[in-house]
Amino acid sequence: MLIIDNLHASVGDKPILKGLTLSVPAGEIHAIMGPNGAGKSTLSNVLGGKPGYEVTEGSVTFRGEDLLALEPHERAAKGLFLGFQYPVEIPGVSNVQFLREALNAQRKARGEEPLSGGEFLKLAKDKAGLLKMDMDMLKRQVNVGFSGGEKKRAEMVQMGILDPAFAVLDETDSGLDIDALRIVGAGINAIMRSPDKAVLLITHYQRLLDVVKPDKVSILAGGRIVETGGPELALRLEAEGYDAVMA
C-alpha cells in the first residue's frame, strides 16, 4: 500500500532522512521506533506534505500513485491520514464544522455524494462513542481548551470519521495517561485493524504496542531504517535500549 524507496529529505539545508526505504502492505500495522532526532517526525511530515520539508531524492508510492506529487488535501482524499504529534488549535471553527467540511471535501474529490448534516452527526456520534468522547466536545472549537489527552482522542475521532485506508500516527501515545492510552489504542484497532488498511505507528514506547499489536517493528536511526523485525524487536528495545540493540 505504501512503498518508500531511498527517501532523502531536508528541512532547510539540513538533511534529515538519508535513504529511507520501507514498505507497508495492506493489513499491516508497522511500528517505527527510534531515538530522538532520528527523523521520525520528519518522515510523517514528508508523508503528509507539510510545507518546509524538501524531498531531495527517492520516491513514495501510495496505492500505486506518486504520493509526493500530490497536495496535502489530495493525499487525504486518496486515503492518507496523518495523526499529529501536536494537534493544532483552530479558534472559531467547531470540530463538527471542520470535520464535515473535510469529509465532504474528500468525498467530492472521490466523486461521492456529500453527507447531509444529519447523516454526518450520526457518524460523528458513532465515532466519538468509540473513543468515549462526548458529542459536546465535538461541538467545541477544534482542539481549543482540550487537554493533551483530549487532543489525541479527538485525533482518533477524526480518523474514525474520515475512515482512511492508511494512517501515519506520529507519537499518538505521547501525553496520554494509562486509561486514555487504552481507549486510544482500542480506537486505533477498531478503526484501522482491517485487511485492506494499514498503519505506520510512530512511537517511543512499548506501552502503546501492548494495546495495538504491531505486525512489524522497524528502527529508524540517522534518517534510515536500520533494522526491521517482529513485535519482539520492540520488547528488546524496551529492555536493552537503542544503543545495545543497534550495536
Next chain:
Amino acid sequence: MTLATLPTRRDEAWRYADMDGLARLGVAALDQWQTIDVAAGESVTRCLVVGSSAPELHRFRVQLGEGARAAFFVTNAGGDYTRVEVEVRLARGAHFEFGGVTIGGAGVTREFVTQVVHAEPEATSNQTVRAVHWAGATGNFLGEIKVARHAQKTDAAQDFKGLLLEAGASANAVPQLEIFADDVKCAHGATVGELDEAARFYMMARGVDPATAQRLLVQAFIGDAFVALENEAEREALLDAALAALEGAGL
C-alpha cells in the same frame, strides 16, 4: 454648514483615507449625515453591508439617552474607497456596540472611523473591528474615545485585528483615547498578522482544499466582529457578504 473644501490627510480622521476616492465622491457627500436619536431605555440595531463599484461615504451621528443602546454591525467590502463613520454620544448608563469588518483586495481602501463620546457616567462601549486584505488593499480603523471629566465608571473597549493574506496589503489601527475622568476602564488592542499556516496545513491534511481552508480561517477570524449580534439571520448575512468578497483572493 457646507464645507467649502475637502479635508486633507493632515486631518487626523483622514490620515489613511483615499483622497482620490474622496475627490470623486465630491464635497457634497461630506454633508450627508444620518442622525439617529435613541430615547432613554430604547434600543437600536443597524446591520449594514456597504460598498459598490463607486466610492461610498456613510456618516452616522448617534445620540443615546439614559440607558439607551445602539449597535452597529457593518461589512465593508467595497470595490472602491468605502468609509463608514459613526459619531456617538452616550448619556448615563448607555451602551454602544460596534462590530465591523473590512475585507477585500484590488488596491482599495476601506475604513471605519468612530468617535465615541462618554459624556455621562456609567456608559459602556465595545468596538470590534477585523480587517482582511490582499492585493495591495488597505483596511483602517480610526477609533476615538472621549471620556468627559465627570463620566466616572465608563467602560470602553476597542479591539482591532488585521489579517493580511498577501504582502503588499496593509492595515492601520489608530486608537485615540482622551480621558478626563479618573475612575474608568478603557481598553484597546491592535494586532496585524498573517494566516495561521499551521492551521491551514492541519485542515489540508484532513482533506480540506486550500480555498475552503482559507475561507474557514477567515470566517473564524471575522466572526468576532459579529458575536454581539443576536439575530442569527442578520449575522449570517453579514458574514456571507464578507466571505463573498473573499472569492477573489489569492491563496
